[in-house]
Amino acid sequence: MNIIETHDLCKQYGNALRVAHLDLNVPEGSVYGFLGPNGAGKSTTLKMLLGLVRPTAGDIRVLGKKMDGGNRLAVLRQVGSLIESPSYYGHLTGEENLRIVQTLRGVPEKNIREVLQIVRLDGQRGKRVAHYSLGMKQRLGLAAALLGYPKLLILDEPTNGLDPAGIQEMRELICSLPERFGMTVVVSSHLLSEIDQMADHVAIIREGELVFQDTLEALHGRSRHHLALRTTNNAVARAVLQEKSVPCQEEEGYLILPILSDEIAAQLTRLLGSRNLGVIRLEERQKSLEDIFLELTGKAASL
Numbered sequence: 001m002n003i004i005e006t007h008d009l010c011k012q013y014g015n016a017l018r019v020a021h022l023d024l025n026v027p028e029g030s031v032y033g034f035l036g037p038n039g040a041g042k043s044t045t046l047k048m049l050l051g052l053v054r055p056t057a058g059d060i061r062v063l064g065k066k067m068d069g070g071n072r073l074a075v076l077r078q079v080g081s082l083i084e085s086p087s088y089y090g091h092l093t094g095e096e097n098l099r100i101v102q103t104l105r106g107v108p109e110k111n112i113r114e115v116l117q118i119v120r121l122d123g124q125r126g127k128r129v130a131h132y133s134l135g136m137k138q139r140l141g142l143a144a145a146l147l148g149y150p151k152l153l154i155l156d157e158p159t160n161g162l163d164p165a166g167i168q169e170m171r172e173l174i175c176s177l178p179e180r181f182g183m184t185v186v187v188s189s190h191l192l193s194e195i196d197q198m199a200d201h202v203a204i205i206r207e208g209e210l211v212f213q214d215t216l217e218a219l220h221g222r223s224r225h226h227l228a229l230r231t232t233n234n235a236v237a238r239a240v241l242q243e244k245s246v247p248c249q250e251e252e253g254y255l256i257l258p259i260l261s262d263e264i265a266a267q268l269t270r271l272l273g274s275r276n277l278g279v280i281r282l283e284e285r286q287k288s289l290e291d292i293f294l295e296l297t298g299k300a301a302s303l
């Protein structure tokens with residue numbers, strides 16, 4: 001079952017279609033990484049899922065219900081979110097801040113202690129939030145999102161601005177939520193490496209359009225092995241390969257071929273030698289996830 005389904009979801013700002021015909025399927029119990037370069041439309045999409053931005057066109061179903069006027073509030077009661085920097089009262093303690101949210105949401109008081117423990121802020125609960133580090137503030141934001149033990153958690157770039165230790169901690173926390181509490185987590189990022197370490201399903205968007213949606217495993221499956229061949233005359237070598245029906249394409253001075261058995265590779269190098277071609281390099285390569293991200297989005301993975 002999919003906990004979120006969108007169909008033909010669009011958002012237009014001025015004349016520009018910033019989110020274009022998105023069909024998203026978020027499986028229940030997954031950590032669903034929503035990946036794309038800056039400005040690709042991630043925040044706009046997540047805000048539409050939460051009813052904070054009105055779609056120009058398309059349908060959204062969350063927890064099996066269509067997100068329209070009648071259902072919206074009932075659905076959102078089962079959804080927690082952290083969008084942009086969390087807001088808080090700096091002069092109040094972490095616990096006092098959570099008490100305000102707890103009262104507004106009408107959830108049991110005992111949840112405050114529990115979520116403070118989950119985000120490992122129980123030792124700092126009496127400290128004023130103005131004196132919290134950025135990582136602590138971010139964890140407090142997550143605690144507020146967790147207060148009602150939502151079925152679905154939507155987090156927009158939750159590791160933005162955190163130091164490496166804070167990032168690692170947030171990542172571990174997010175990964176643990178489906179198993180510990182049966183939650184589904186949608187988490188956006190512009191960093192492939194981050195999604196690679198957190199998610200089991202991935203959607204990649206580019207300029208508002210979905211360019212990939214599948215399991216993380218399927219994304220890894222795209223990083224195929226291949227052979228790279230460099231000879232003293234690639235143009236002639238290419239013709240020889242064609243004669244032998246070996247598909248190849250030229251990339252930066254190398255002929256790129258599919259993986260061949262040792263025996264066929266040996267035959268091929270002998271044949272090239274017999275045509276007076278020297279083999280300078282014959283190496284096995286694998287496309288990295290970064291290469292795939294670049295192919296899909298036109299942007300480097302770390303942008």
Ligand SMILES: Nc1ncnc2c1ncn2[C@@H]1O[C@H](COP(=O)(O)OP(=O)(O)OP(=O)(O)O)[C@@H](O)[C@H]1O
Nearest residue numbers: 013014018036037038039040041042043044045190
């Ligand atoms: N309220 C708005 N009015 C006009 N244009 C907007 C508005 N909100 C977003 N946009 C534009 O829509 C596009 C997508 O923005 P969005 O914030 O959704 O991207 P993003 O993928 O979340 O990027 P980032 O990682 O930088 O936050 C951008 O070109 C942005 O300028």
